[in-house]
Amino acid sequence: MPMLGGVRPPIASLVALLLLVAALTVIGLNGIHAGQVPQAVLNDEQQIAADTALSVRTAIDVEASTVRRTATTYPATSTTTPTTALKALTSARKTILGSALLDPHTGHLLATGGKPVPPTGADVLRAATRHQSIRPRLVTSGGTRQLLYFGRVTLPAQQEDANQDQYQASSRSQRQWLLVVCETLPALTTYGDGRTAAVLDANGTALATTARGTASPAAADRGLPTAAARAANGSGSDTDAAGSLLGATTGSLRTVAGWAQVASTTGPGDTDGLGLVVLTSRAVPVTTTPADYSRFALEAAGALAAVSLLLGLALYFLVQRPLLRLYLSAGRLSRGATEDEPTALEGLYRPVPVHGFGELALIGRALESLRRQLLGESGPETFPARRGPGYRALAVVGVLVVACWAVPMIFLVNRADTATAVPTAVLAAQQARTELAANRVRQSLDQSYTDLSEVAAGLPGLSRAAQTKLLRHTLADHKQYRSLYLLNRSGGITLRTGDTPLRTLVHVPDGGGITTVNTSGRIPAIAAYAQVRAVKGKALAAGVVLFGEIDVKALNSILPRPKLGSVWVTDDNNKVLAASVGYRAFQSLPDSGLTRLVRAAQGAPGTAGTATSAALRTSSGPSADAAAPLAQSGPTARLGWHVVTTEPAAALQVPAVQAEQRTMLAGILGLTLGTACLGWLHVVVIRPLRAVAVLVERLAGGDRRTVLHPVNHDEVGSVTRSLELIRQALAERDRTARSGHAAALSRSPRETTLQR
Template sequence: MPLLGGVRPPIASLILLLLLVAALTVVGLGGIHAEHVPQAVRTSEQRIAADTALSVRTTIDAEAGAVRRTAAAYTATSTSTPASTLKALTAASKADRGAVLLDAHTGRLLASGGGPVTLAGVKAAEMTSGHGPIPPRLVTSAGARQLLYFARVTLPAQKVDANQDQNQVPSGTERQWLLAVSEALPAVTTYGDGRTAVVLDASGKALVTASHGTPSPDAAGGALPMATARAVSASGQGTDASGNLLGAATGARRTVAGWAQVASATGPGDTDGLGLVVLTSRAVPTTTADAADYWSFALAAAAALVVVVLLLWSALHFLVQRPLLRLYLSAGRLARGASESGPAAAAELARPVPVHGFGELARIGRLLESLRRQLLGESGPQEFPARRGPGYRALAALGVLLVACWAVPMIFMLNRADTATAVPAPVLADQQTRAELAANRVRQSLDQSYADLSDVAGNLPGRSRDAQTELLRHTLAEHKQYRSLYLLDRSGAITLRVGDTPLRTLVHVPGGGGVTTVNTSGRIPAIASYTQVRAVKGASPAAGVVLFGEIDVKSLNSILNRPDLGSVWVTDADCKVLAASVGYRAFQSLPDAGLTRLARAAQSAPGTAGTATSTVLSSSSGPSVDAAAPLAQSGPTAHLGWRVVTAEPAAALRLPAVQAQQRTMLAGILALAFSTACLGWLHVVVIRPLRAVAVLGEKLASGDRRTVLHPVNHDEVGSVTRGLELMRQALAERGRAGRSGQTADPGRSRRENTLQR
């Protein structure tokens, strides 16, 4: 018998697969246990630490880039001195940070200003020998850890400072100075009541600490920082690895912590060599250990499925498999008796054909008995009734229905997670925190684009048109978030543009500066930063009065995509989508009315401070943990009234109730799918061919000697078909012999077929 043919393989596969589902039900559901701190809470804290580390990294990268851009934009002249150069480079800097200029070849201090700058370990010649950007360094100044940012300052070839050694630099060669700026570590923004965020160095020492509400007891000075240092050491320095830890328990609460390295995830970056780590922690209520125990349910469900399997096996074995095998033997015996001669053949035909089973098998058994009697000459053709009882198709359908009685409740009714209680309060609070962090990232990006544009606008006055064009091109190449940069005059016409054609421009030239949406419809939202270009008395005027930088919405979309945050949308004041981490249509409404209500609750009107909010919403796809947060409370984006809305399906969270529902549904789906597939397989290879053989066999028993019966499959049904064909040939030969008056030879047809082959 072929591997996929016959009656045995589909029945055996059905039984084995259903027993496998029963075993998986025990293993899958029995392995779900309640934890004192759910894994979803620990994972959320880890993601919050990673999001906070991303904000710290973005701030450091932006500061390092600003120092380099300031140095690159400075144009040294023959009259430039170290003191005047340093003053020009730090004119717009913070008052409390220090800055120095060093000779790039000798490392000698040329000028200093502001606060103290620690230069221990700074080797100017080595640092300026390469061509790439010089990464920041973490140094200790006056007992506090600070960051040193570096940039090269290029001088014209003819400029050589009188205080420098003329013999060390040949006349006519270009000189370089090294700018070093010392600044405190960036502040950390924390969200969520009771959460503490700490920036640690590689040894686990706290450098920056911030908390919101009452901090956890062991947030900064307990065992968590040292445990974090060990975890970071095990994961390797200079990576964006993250993890979670459990701290001390106090009463019914326990500290859960997450850590993440402040390192670039896309390649070498400014923060890779700093060894900074962000540690966030907060105390959460613990759950009881016996809150969820699914062992008893798993055993009961598996036992019920085993009973179903036994019923199916009994029905298929005793009603299909055994009768078919007996019929197969009977058909072979009659075929030998019909195609051979002698006493042995007569003995084969002398034994009656027992009728087993029902439906098609019973019909074939009766027609075989009729053919046996016709071969013996005991009777003539026999008519069979047209109306018949239920067949094996009904048995297969009843088998699927029997499994469905077990599977349907598993899929739709049992272990259903309660929307109100399935998601713990800490998980809901963490989703709100992550929404606020996402809003902070978007705000940082938009604020930085405005700050960069303001720096460019400050360098436009006094330059020729070609120089202004070159400056805008350089800015566009350096800042990938812009689609285009252009200048508008008083009439709103574009007087200078680099990059792509703007999606749309404002008709009325705005005053001041900030971020705005230029259109309210279309395929792509037009979001732009803008700032005024000041006029310089006695110098060449700028080509326009307002500088616009159109922001590529793809850069905003990339900011929103974070692990385990779900779908994220940025909406305008009317709750229309401007950017998203998933596919969307510009200016469409949020995909659910509940999300729209949540977004409106986060901020009532543009310019208001707003309050982040979160909830659990139910939909056709199941419950989801949703949160909304206002984009900004201050700065150039505060007047927009934008929100950030997040929606994470509860099915993606590792919650016991949700896991139990998922695995219960999976067991039901597998059982229903396996039973349908295997019984469908049985229908294709056994039941449907049996029906066809029964119809042809009844025609043969009724006197049809001309219709040839062709066996389709090499299995039991095919053997029965071949036996019927041999009996047809014997009966046809007997009929021809009777009409010609000759004695029929039962073996003649077989000999003729053998000679033909």
């Protein structure tokens, strides 16, 4: 008989799947290994190096863009000379070591300033004449490595003839000058006590080194720079590759290092081709007690294997075997009721054995009553109401037995203690990365303020049309602004370009800096502002303050970093202004523990505060959390803003958390699969048995009209078909008996008359 369901598959699946969960428990927990240095510490150091490389890359990109923009926007006239142009282009830049103006066609030096600029090379001149983008160059000057930045100064057409006699090297086709600026490498900032950071060239030579606090002797591993440069050179086409290294061991400390290339992550950029690599290192305590969960894994797997075999045997003896015997008995009776063969008739004289309990026992007793009715030994029989547990209770008990193993696995055993779940080194790394994130936000806001100040300095003395043109040009060049506008002394907007301002505050601040210009609404409005000075002898500018509202999306985009978790920027009232995850403007932080952490980082009134970190437990488990003030100095220092991060410990590859996570997963799998298989058994066997039990009681009690329809092609369906055949045989016998009795009644009067 084809079996499309039946009692066997659920029971076999229950045993097989629970044994599989037991095997996965052993494999999963035995796969947790804790070396002398946790993998989470190595991963964090790699990410710190990548974050530091990002800061260096951003600084180089910003400087290269500034040099190009300054040169491009320089208002050269027909009387401008290279000397005056070079002085105007570089006088306000304090970081410049040397500068020069070149004729890109001939390479002739037109003007110089500061220290001598190293030769640029013929390829730079070719790129300048072809109007190609010129990336910064890493050169050696005076025994030190320096960066060259390039920009094009556009000349008016009439200047060619005016300056031709003075500069014979310039041809009549000259249209530009090439500005070359020589600067040192960007300042390298290190976060985290005891950590050192260095910028390396492609050969592993340190170009700049910095440290915070007192570095451990173990951190002074001279082989790390060479190893980092070799790893970076072997990364192939991956221009933003990063990795981690293990250094020397000194006593109970071992050096952990991270390296990352200073290159663009989104395609060709200004830092590509420089071959710079950032190396960070820090000495961390060595773990002397390895994590070993093998014994627990074997015990848990053995307990689950025992549970699965116990349930399998119980279901086999209490459900499967009695049901199969009932199936055979019902088939025997149906053949005896419908066939005239002697072997089939013999089956009616064999009593129906009653096996099991509950529904199967009731059906067995009813079948025995039907057998006697088929033989004419008895009539319809009424059964008492069912009492005692049925097979539904057996399924519930099975679920409870599985739950006795699974619930402790989910909620009790191998629970990671919040205080020890996250190692101290991981918390320190989370704090350092939070400080790096705050530094990125500060750099972005400071650059926005610097750019806006330059624009504000060029507004006085311009006509309204010229001011509008300048603001539109600025908005097109600086994508971080969503709106630029001028405020008069009463707070009214006199000139605007870009989107509709989100500003709701009407006060006109003094000085310049960064501020928020609304306190409610759907989008937080962060703005840079700068004063527009009056011009002597002329009327005041159209407005007194220039505001540039910063697109919050631009701020949100710099917050996410790999393995940093969720990041928020909060104001002085601990309300969210920007985040790497979904948020509502000016909402509170999602956890009260994070709010307390921010308050701990605020410090005394009037101070910027200090970064802090802690291991907190949320609804999702332990997490590494940190908060850092946005800035210690500069235009954003007085804001009182903070950057807050939280990374679930489950994502940090900490052995204790991995054990908790995999133990919970084993418990959830065991409970889910056990419940699913027992539910499957209830659907295909127990529930149909309960329905058949009701019908067979009626049939044994004399109901010959209710047709029994088999639903499934399994044992229960076969029993139902056999009962239907028995019902038809009993109904036919009853009809025959009624027709014979009616015939006897119709013949009785005639027989009486004949006898007289």
